[in-house]
Amino acid sequence: MQAIYKRELRAYFTTPIGYVTVAIFLAVSGFFFSLTTLQSQTTDVSSYFTYSLFVLVIVAALLTMRLFAEEKKLRTEQLLLTAPISITSMVAAKFFAAETVLLGMLVLSTFNLIPLYLFAAPYTAQIVGNYIALFLVGSAFIAIGVFMSSLTENQLAAAVATIGALLFLLIMGFANQYIDLYVFRYLINWLSVYSRYQNFTYGIFDYNALLYYLSVCFVFLYLTVRVYERRRWA
Amino acid sequence: MVKIEHLVKRYGSNFALDDVSFTVEKGEVVGFLGPNGAGKSTTMNILTGFLSSDSGTAEINGVDILEHPLEAKKMVGYLPEQPPLYLDMTVEEYLNFVCDLKKCAYDRKKHLKEVCDVVRISDVRSRVIKNLSKGYRQRVGIAQALIGNPEVIIFDEPTVGVDPKQVIEIRNLIRNLGREHTVIVSTHILSEVQATCSRIVIINRGKIVANEKTEEITRTLEDNRRFKVKIAGPQGEVLDTIRQKPGMTYVEPLPEREGDAYAFLCESAPNTDMRKSLFYTCAERGWPILGLEPIGMSLEDVFIKLIDKKAETAKKKAR
Numbered sequence: 215m216q217a218i219y220k221r222e223l224r225a226y227f228t229t230p231i232g233y234v235t236v237a238i239f240l241a242v243s244g245f246f247f248s249l250t251t252l253q254s255q256t257t258d259v260s261s262y263f264t265y266s267l268f269v270l271v272i273v274a275a276l277l278t279m280r281l282f283a284e285e286k287k288l289r290t291e292q293l294l295l296t297a298p299i300s301i302t303s304m305v306a307a308k309f310f311a312a313e314t315v316l317l318g319m320l321v322l323s324t325f326n327l328i329p330l331y332l333f334a335a336p337y338t339a340q341i342v343g344n345y346i347a348l349f350l351v352g353s354a355f356i357a358i359g360v361f362m363s364s365l366t367e368n369q370l371a372a373a374v375a376t377i378g379a380l381l382f383l384l385i386m387g388f389a390n391q392y393i394d395l396y397v398f399r400y401l402i403n404w405l406s407v408y409s410r411y412q413n414f415t416y417g418i419f420d421y422n423a424l425l426y427y428l429s430v431c432f433v434f435l436y437l438t439v440r441v442y443e444r445r446r447w448a
Numbered sequence: 449m450v451k452i453e454h455l456v457k458r459y460g461s462n463f464a465l466d467d468v469s470f471t472v473e474k475g476e477v478v479g480f481l482g483p484n485g486a487g488k489s490t491t492m493n494i495l496t497g498f499l500s501s502d503s504g505t506a507e508i509n510g511v512d513i514l515e516h517p518l519e520a521k522k523m524v525g526y527l528p529e530q531p532p533l534y535l536d537m538t539v540e541e542y543l544n545f546v547c548d549l550k551k552c553a554y555d556r557k558k559h560l561k562e563v564c565d566v567v568r569i570s571d572v573r574s575r576v577i578k579n580l581s582k583g584y585r586q587r588v589g590i591a592q593a594l595i596g597n598p599e600v601i602i603f604d605e606p607t608v609g610v611d612p613k614q615v616i617e618i619r620n621l622i623r624n625l626g627r628e629h630t631v632i633v634s635t636h637i638l639s640e641v642q643a644t645c646s647r648i649v650i651i652n653r654g655k656i657v658a659n660e661k662t663e664e665i666t667r668t669l670e671d672n673r674r675f676k677v678k679i680a681g682p683q684g685e686v687l688d689t690i691r692q693k694p695g696m697t698y699v700e701p702l703p704e705r706e707g708d709a710y711a712f713l714c715e716s717a718p719n720t721d722m723r724k725s726l727f728y729t730c731a732e733r734g735w736p737i738l739g740l741e742p743i744g745m746s747l748e749d750v751f752i753k754l755i756d757k758k759a760e761t762a763k764k765k766a767r
């Protein structure tokens with residue numbers, strides 16, 4: 215498992231994809247930060263974090279599209295699947311490699327906040343809560359991306375499918391307020407990534423949401439393992 | 449030891465494997481021979497746990513590949529049909545990765561050096577795999593299979609795309625490996641298995657056609673009496689004359705000609721050598737023979753022959 219983790223992490227930065235992803239994230243989040251916080255002269259960072267959610271969609275797609283699709287295309291998966299490691303640890307290794315990059319990226323983006331602390335007194339609990347939430351949402355997104363990548367050998371298709379699925383998940387949460395039917399609204403609210411996210415933006419640590427995001431990770435990673443197990447029989 | 453029992457693999461309504469069984473003892477080098485699409489790669493993929501069979505079992509040293517995959521996979525080194533190489537890594541990095549992956553317990557530096565020396569890639573160790581030629585990539589693929597010194601080694605068409613000199617080297621390597629390992633090599637070239645393997649398993653359309661000692665198969669093929677002869681003389685008359693010779697079962701004029709000489713394809717009855725008598729006949733008529741060469745059997749001919757032989761022995765038994 216360590217071997218695959220190390221290789222994946224290395225692969226992010228021997229190909230441009232890792233740098234490009236990190237650069238996109240930092241640039242776009244920096245831009246949103248200056249727009250929503252600095253320019254509006256406020257210490258309220260909630261809209262900054264909401265925008266970051268959308269950036270994460272792109273980030274997750276870029277980080278995960280290669281993971282399985284490329285192995286399938288180049289037939290290198292034959293090496294992994296005939297080596298003495300389980301499918302579960304292979305999937306976990308790849309997931310954690312993407313998670314590591316995500317974590318690094320979030321840490322780097324805290325530089326955005328420096329001016330806030332220099333010139334004002336922001337509400338730290340809210341910021342920490344938001345970062346935790348971003349990481350959780352990002353993890354769920356990555357798990358979904360991992361699953362998409364395991365379905366195809368075309369990286370572009372994996373990325374497009376991931377972006378489509380994630381945007382749908384996000385927009386579902388926003389569109390919710392326009393739906394009249396209560397049952398429907400309740401259901402969507404329950405499923406929605408966004409509604410779960412909101413509590414964190416107020417600085418409240420929501421254990422239900424934590425559980426929700428972790429379950430999304432588990433479900434999609436489990437599905438990825440299943441995809442591999444099933445493919446052997448196909 | 450490798451044991452395969454009653455493997456069946458279907459793709460849709462197509463049987464890729466139809467009740468395939470064979471055993472390979474420790475220290476044996478077995479050639480797995482068959483034409484394109486026979487099911488060689490499929491068998492090997494099942495044996496290494498990459499694919500699952502619809503029914504039947506595959507065992508490595510008594511360990512079932514489906515029941516205890518990790519244990520079984522530890523004992524196998526596999527070179528798939530297309531070497532599984534990460535193109536953006538250097539050879540060194542790649543082999544190190546494989547060592548990690550297989551949790552190889554040997555002294556890393558020494559082991560890598562040995563493996564690289566054996567397949568002769570020491571001079572390209574720091575090169576990026578993407579930039580290597582096909583033959584070198586194939587050799588890196590072989591190196592990958594040897595890492596960790598597994599007991600069972602499985603090569604799927606290891607000599608494809610390698611130049612003739614290297615082919616000989618790889619054959620020697622396989623023979624040497626056979627001293628301490630159990631080796632299965634697939635190919636569709638008959639002479640290749642004859643040169644390296646102690647036993648030959650022949651598969652065609654998903655069924656095992658033969659499973660015999662190499663000498664046994666070679667002997668079966670030796671009473672092949674097909675040859676091409678080039679005779680200077682009037683084509684029609686020559687054809688009639690040699691057709692009428694007793695012992696000749698089949699004669700066919702070939703389009704090839706050289707001056708006034710015509711080529712013919714001849715086949716004689718089993719256990720009769722027609723070459724001498726053909727020479728005297730032609731000498732009598734004053735038709736010089738310009739060339740005479742035996743024609744080896746194609747894989748297809750081998751199958752037909754082996755299937756015929758099987759049917760015959762079955763008949764004999766029935767009596």
Ligand SMILES: Nc1ncnc2c1ncn2[C@@H]1O[C@H](COP(=O)(O)OP(=O)(O)OP(=O)(O)O)[C@@H](O)[C@H]1O
Nearest residue numbers: 459464482483484485486487488489490491529636
């Ligand atoms: N994924 C697949 N889907 C459908 N049919 C398949 C698949 N893989 C293999 N087959 C079929 O199974 C049969 C056996 O294929 P296999 O690759 O094992 O042949 P082979 O003996 O290795 O041939 P070659 O010498 O060309 O490598 C072929 O008829 C092939 O068309």
Ligand SMILES: [Mg+2]
Nearest residue numbers: 488489490529
């Ligand atoms: Mg094949």
